[in-house]
Amino acid sequence: MKKFISLLSIIAIAAAPTSCTSKSSSTDSTKASAAVSGAYDNSSADKYVGSWSSGRCSITVYEEDGKYPVMIRWATNASDYSEWEYSCTYNEDKCSLICDGGAVRTDRFFDSSIGAEKSEVRYTDGKAEFTLSNDKLIWNDLIDNAGKNMLFER
DSSP states (O other): OHHHHHHHHHHHHHHSOOOTTOOOOOOHHHHHHHHHHTOOOOOGGGGGOEEEEETTEEEEEOOBTTBEEEEEEEESSSSOEEEEEEEEEEETTTTEEEEEEEEEEEEEEEETTTTEEEEEEEEEEEEEEEEEETTEEEEEETTTOTTTTOOBBO
């Protein structure tokens, strides 16, 4: 009976969900050779990096020195669109990218009276959180709720 309980404990531990920040168990030599080629990075934030889209809205996430700039472009028609620029950090506790402030939303539109594009900065104090669910990106804009109920795919 004691062996059975021990076996159940081992199974329960093995089946327990891991945190989003679990580290790779690669050997040091594997890490070193991968670092030379640029292929190794054990940060869960890397899952966010790349291009995502949903309808007329596209999101591009970059990695720059441990920060995660996020650029969003949402077209309302062929010549008018809005852009959001976020500077995010990866929050290991929430497994998400977070912008605590300073994001900029700019609306760009074609002004036929002058025959050129014009832009209007809507705000410069934006905040947002980006999370992943089932390999889809969720954008939670904390200023004007843009992206609500949208799922972004690669």
